[in-house]
Amino acid sequence: MLQKTIHKSVACSGIGLHSGKKVRLVLRPAGENTGILFALQNGSGRRFLTPRPESVIATGLATTLGQGGDSLATVEHLMAAVRGLGIDNILVDVEGGEIPIMDGSAASFVYLLRMAGERTLSARRKVYRVTKPVEFKREGKLIRAEPCDGFHVDYTIEFPHPLIGRQSLAMQVTPQSFTAMLAKARTFGFLREVEYLRKNGLALGGSLDNAVVLDDYGVVNTEGLRFSDEFVRHKILDFVGDMAVLDAPLWGSFTVFASGHALNNAFLRHLWVNADEYLEEVSLGLEPVAGLEAEPGMVTASAAVLA
Known part of the structure; x- marks a missing residue:
């Protein structure tokens, strides 16, 4: 399996x-072994800011990266989209100090990445297993990891709210399942x-346009939920994004209970x-x-330990 980048640059604002101000984003192709580079x-x-586990400097409301006095907030939804679609290398230009929240999900980023297309590079894909x-x-709270060829997650949340309660979802994360099951799940909070x-x-930029908001009884948003279990789906989306803070994809089977960014x-x-x-x-x-089930058009692979 060879590394991939996007075919052309795409932009959004x-x-x-956090700031409530307009920010601009440009996604650009990147060479092999670049990883995700901001x-x-x-x-x-x-x-330039390279994501690493130790470069996460804040986890309140969202995941914030920092390096050498520079910082970038709310990176998890974009990083989830990049990893979820199987893109290895990308350069992300940002003006404004944070990634735009869009509609509170990863759907807009998936749309942009699909519009950009994919380009296969010459180097083999690297993963951490x-x-x-x-x-x-x-x-x-709990996270348990076990060996697995691919990225599998079994996630459970529990909130003392009549609309949430205890929700669980188990899935193998592939480009197809990420797009269909996770990308549209929005962040949520309580009124x-x-x-x-x-x-x-x-959270000056937070609104009903970019989050599911709940009062003591139900959803405040007039359009309601996109999925009956949108809450646990979004938690998995966040988990995919937070596990993407490495220079290559992470492979494993993860059992998660009540986790968050921290x-x-x-x-x-x-790890x-x-x-x-x-x-x-x-x-x-x-x-x-x-x-590891192959999707249509997906090249499957075996893993060999690097010397």
């Missing part, structure tokens, strides 16, 4: 969740929390710091992988 446009010029079971717990955030100058990053840091124990870097060949 939208509102920043180029931040500011008054001092263009600075979990080699043995590892369990990470904090305050009743009492939204009111508090706005009073304290936070625990997601703490878990990934634990990365202990990579010699839990991860192997593999280069994908051209033979079928057992257990």
Whole structure:
């Protein structure tokens, strides 16, 4: 399986969740082994930011990356779309200090990436594969990882709200399943929390146009939900994005209970710091992988440990 980038540059603009100001985004093709690379446009010029587990500097409301005094907020939905569609290399130009929230899901980014098309590069795809079971717990929340050829997640959430309660969803994340099952699931919050955030100058760009908002009984948004289990679907979307803060895709089977951005990053840091124990870097060949179902037009692969 060879690495992929996008075929042409595409751009969009939208509102920043934190600032409430207009921000602009340009997605550009990138060469092999670039990974996901952000180029931040500011008054001092263009600075590059490479996502890494240790470069996550904040997890309140969204995932924020920081490096050398520069920061970029709300990266998880875009990164989920890039990884979810199987794109290995991309350059993301950003003006405004955060990724636009769009409609609160990854659907707009999937649309842009589809419009940009795909281009196959000459280098083999690299992945990090979990080699043995590892369990990470904090305050009743859990992430467990086991070896798997591909990215499988079994996610459970539990909220004391009549419309949410306990929701679970298990799925293999592929470009097809990501687009059909996850991309349109929006971020959500509770009306009492939204009111508090706005009073304290936070989430200034948040609105019913880019989030599902719940009062004590149901959904405030007039259009309702896109899926009956939209809440757990969005949590999986966030998880895919938070696990994308590596220079290559992560392979494993993940069982998750009640996690969020903070625990997601703490878990990934634990994996990365202990990579010699839990991860192997593999280069994908051209033979079928057992257990990884091929989609139409998808080249399957086997994994061989890199020297």
